Amino acid sequence: MDDIDNQILSQLRHNVISKMRAYVDINNERLFSDYELSQLSKIEVSFLTKNSISRHGLTTNSDKSKKISPSNCKVRLNRKLFEQKYSLYAEFVLYHEYIHCLGNFSHDKNFRQLENLWPNIEKMSIFGRQLTRELQENNSQWAWTCSKCGFIVKRSTRKFRSNYFHKECLGKLENIPIIRPTSLEH
Ligand SMILES: [Zn+2]
Ligand SMILES: [Zn+2]
Secondary structure (H helix, E strand, O other): OOHHHHHHHHHHHHHHHHHHHOOEOOOOOEOOOHHHHHHHHOOOEEEOOOOOOOOOEEEEOOOOOOOOEOOEOEEEEOHHHHOHHHHHHHHHHHHHHHHHHOOOOOOOHHHHHHHOOOOOHHHHHHHHHHHHHHHHHHHOEEEEEEOOOOOEEEEEOOOOOOOOEOOOOOOEEEEEEEOOOOOOOO
């Protein structure tokens, strides 16, 4: 990772942790302690590989034999989150990952309650669906299918531009995206 990447990631960490510092319960008690927040700020955050089609963010335990905790996890984020239009959503994704880092492995009720503290949560799910769609379109394979006999002539990572015909039956080829199922966010 270069300097710009590091700068972008450390700015994002800072923004998210600042927001988390402000959350209080009905008794005005902080939901995330200074200790927890300082632990979170030390967690390694990097990027998912380019080919990661469906994940927006991912938290894994570095030592698989032990439970996730701030000292036993790393976070990776999809690079597309750093496009301008996703800047607010990127914060939300890192917040989601931070909840995992604090030891909440599954998306249970407690997890969702914490997650729902984030402002504009409905807007966030719209961004999320938009990003998923974009990732799928950019990464989907195309099947060149004969419109006459249904034969799949070729699979390709790109659309063709001109008119192609199936040699055997002279049917016109159509281009159909193969949408792979999205793995669950985590
Ligand atoms: Zn054909
Ligand atoms: Zn998750």
